[in-house]
Amino acid sequence: MKMTHRERFVVKFHEVDFRGKVKLFTIMDYIQHTAEVHGTSIGLGFENMMNHGLFWVVSRMKLNMERYPGACEEVIIETELAGCEKLFCVRRFTILDGKENIIGNATLYYLMVDAKTKFPQKPKVCPIDIINVDVDNKGHEGLKKLKMPGDEPLVINRALYYNEIDANNHVNNAKYVSFVEDCFSLKWHEEHEIASMQINYVKEIKAEDTLKLNIYSEEVAEKIYYINGTNEDSSLEFFQCKVNYR
Known part of the structure; x- marks a missing residue:
């Protein structure tokens, strides 16, 4: 194989x-x-x-x-x-x-x-053996849970649109990248680009959901932001993200 x-x-x-x-x-x-x-x-x-x-x-x-x-x-x-x-x-x-x-x-x-x-x-x-794969893990970091900083976030409410819903009636995980990028202005993107992005998917976003994006700035490092997506009343979390711009 x-x-x-x-x-x-x-x-x-x-x-x-x-x-x-x-x-x-x-x-x-x-x-x-x-x-x-x-x-x-x-x-x-x-x-x-x-x-x-x-x-x-x-x-x-x-x-x-x-x-x-x-x-x-x-x-x-x-x-x-x-x-x-x-x-x-x-x-x-x-x-x-x-x-x-x-x-x-x-x-x-x-x-x-x-x-x-x-x-x-x-x-x-699993139908095939994926446990005993010979892997070199040296230098590779694990993907841990993300914790939002405690400061007051900037909040953006975002509707979901036709082109964002796939055949399974939910948002494809690649679209979450666009959600994060759209939190920042064109002016910001003129002067910065994404060096790294981690997204932890918590719960699928369906067509009938309304997305609330909560944006937190990193207190100890410039150009690092944490974002989580929730429903309107914040009782249900869809995803967590950490994005590092340069």
Whole structure:
């Protein structure tokens, strides 16, 4: 079984922002596509998992970007299975440009969920052995829970729109990246870019939900923000995020 896989993409004009650089949302799309293709090839794709009464959900993700390619540049996404941490199944990604220079990386934590009960399952019930994968964990950080700072947040109320709802009647996890980016003005994005972003997905956002974004600034470091998405009365949390700009 091949534990690594790579896909090549060419950045299209509609995938860049006003600076002419690929959007982080697009990179997340590339990452998900690469994971889906690799998963299908080794028996972990949607159809095969559903035949076993299981499906995957992304629980946590972290993206680090050193450079954002422009339109017509090539982007290579390389992925590998990286073992398990408790209930989480880990997949790592290396992001390269067309000259094979590393320009970023990502880690995604997946949960394997029972299709009927919707409860997370232990990795040992996976159709293939993902527990005993030979993994080099040296230098790789785990994705921990995020805690919002205690200061008063800036609050943005946001409706959900047609293009943000997928075939499962909820927001695809790549869209959360856009939610975070949209918390900041065009002026801010003219002068800053995202160096890293971690999102912990707590509960799915459905079409009928209304999203309240609570934005906290980091007290001890500039350009670091914590954001959590809740419903209007804040009794239900959808996601947590830490974003580091440079």
